[in-house]
Amino acid sequence: MTALQLGVIGLGRGFMLTLPALLRHPRIELAGAFDLRPGALARFAEEFGRPGYAEMNTLLADPTIDAVYIATPHEYHATQTIAALRAGKHVLVEKPMATTVADCAAMAAAARDSGRVLVVGPSHGFDEQVRRGAELVASGCFGSVRLVTALNFTDFMFRPRRAEELDSSRGGGVVYSQAAHQIDVVRRLVGQPVASVRAMAANWDATRPSEGAYTALLSFAGGATATLTYSGYAHYDSDELVGWVSELGQPKDPARYGEARRLLATLSAGDEQRAKLARTFGAGGTLPNAAPHHEHFGFILVSCERADLKLLPTGIEVYGDATREFIPIDPPEVPRAAVIEEFADAVLDSRPPIHDGKWGLDTMACCTALLQSSRLAADVDPRPLTIASGE
Ligand SMILES: NC(=O)c1ccc[n+]([C@@H]2O[C@H](COP(=O)([O-])OP(=O)(O)OC[C@H]3O[C@@H](n4cnc5c(N)ncnc54)[C@H](O)[C@@H]3O)[C@@H](O)[C@H]2O)c1
Known part of the structure; x- marks a missing residue:
């Protein structure tokens, strides 16, 4: 072939x-x-x-x-x-x-x-900094992995949505759509089976009726743990913690605070469906601009015995026992x-x-x-x- x-x-x-x-x-x-x-x-x-x-x-x-x-x-x-x-x-x-x-x-x-x-x-879980982080963890050069801290605060719940995206019985809400990313990330970094999950998932907004936030503690079979926090309620934006780079690897302007909620407030239910459709192929959707940085899924810190590794869309910051070093990652071609x-x-x-x-x-x-x-x-x-x- x-x-x-x-x-x-x-x-x-x-x-x-x-x-x-x-x-x-x-x-x-x-x-x-x-x-x-x-x-x-x-x-x-x-x-x-x-x-x-x-x-x-x-x-x-x-x-x-x-x-x-x-x-x-x-x-x-x-x-x-x-x-x-x-x-x-x-x-x-x-x-x-x-x-x-x-x-x-x-x-x-x-x-x-x-x-x-x-x-x-x-x-x-496919992001380049996650692949490189997983490689560093697996090499054992910083000792065993002990803890992964992953958090992401976005406007997911306030982007234009299809009705089923807000219906938990049809896979709506942030657990199916967003925890699927975050769990992939931590599983790839730790490289061990997950043995236990303790979590809280919640819907805090009756106008967007499915889970919009969760926090979870994952325990891995090899002894590592991970804490996962996610909120899609469009208040705090954790892209601040990764140099104001968006999930898709684009520079983000913090002055555009509140844009998703403001836009949604102007839309009727029918308008919301049309706005979602407008992002599809053949209905006005455009290709994403070339991204100067890698995609990412919020703040991720991997704590090993002898170093903490902070995963960024531009590289990995290694906080070792005596020194702090930045390992740059070439920007993506696509x-x-x-x-x-x-x-x-x-x-x-x-x-x-x-x-x-x-x-x-x-x-x-x-x-x-x-x-x-x-x-x-x-x-x-x-x-x-x-x-x-x-x-
Ligand atoms: N990996 C990512 O970052 C990412 C980003 C966006 C969407 N997604 C995933 O892609 C999937 C689609 O989401 P979306 O946001 O693109 O939705 P969307 O509404 O933008 O697109 C869905 C498309 O599927 C078509 N469609 C609907 N039912 C169909 C059927 N039964 N058979 C054939 N075509 C059908 C629709 O006409 C539309 O073109 C979801 O599972 C979502 O999680 C993943």
Whole structure:
């Protein structure tokens, strides 16, 4: 196989964010698309000279398509991934992998049974500073990892949203959409199974009715712990702690404080849906500008026995016993390249991916444990959840 012929299912905001990396990768060719919006399909055909299919099954039946990237709303990930794997396609599926552990287990099993590759991403677990941080931790040069402190304060809940993004029963709220990133980050850094989750998740705003904030303590099987804090309530902005660089690696102007809430206050429910749609492919959405810095997921400090490592979009600050040193990281050529590279390498070179179906399943088990722990006010071990699901 020379270049991977990739079909896209779901031409929304997630697709727009991944598109630059897809276009830049030398061994990927966009080969077709399926979406419910005919306008987006027409635009895809016009821009890339490859077909937009009116039915997903027609795309999946096309023998020239090797693989698909699934970027539809969460609730469709499981059925579409399983259908694609059964049709013999390799799959890159957006985070969160699905909205239940049972669905994730079925997806992982379908990948195993079909012998096809399944990668879950993009997530911020792929960020370059996380990869480098994980490499430093695994090298043991600073002793064992003891504690990861991860916190992120954003305006997630006040960006224009589809109705289901604010409905917990359909995967809405910050646990599915945002803890999936933060858990990926800390799991990759620590490199041990999560043995226990103690958490509080909460909805503090009746106008945005799903979990908008959480705090969680993760204990790892090897003895490390991680504290995770997230708020999407658009007050404090933790991008301040990483040099006013946005999640997407762009410089951020602190003077624009309160913008998300101000904009939302001017929109009716119908306007909000239209504003969300306006960010999709073929409906006015534009490619992200070239980012001068790496993407990131807030403040992350990794405490090892002999040093604390602060992960930044520009590099890693190492606070050692006697000295403090900054390890710079070259700026990205294109955002999210690592995700596409991991997927292409897995399919074309049979290199086992890190973020495979089992990885995604384990992250979903942690998200589920987080919600359960909050409900029960008790520690929850996420491992039996995946065992109960047969994986
Ligand atoms: N990794 C990231 O940083 C990131 C960023 C944005 C979105 N995402 C993920 O991408 C997924 C989509 O979110 P979004 O923000 O792009 O949503 P969106 O509303 O912008 O786009 C969804 C797209 O899927 C299409 N669609 C809806 N139902 C469909 C179906 N049944 N079959 C085919 N197409 C369908 C819609 O027409 C739309 O084009 C979510 O799972 C989200 O978590 C991830």
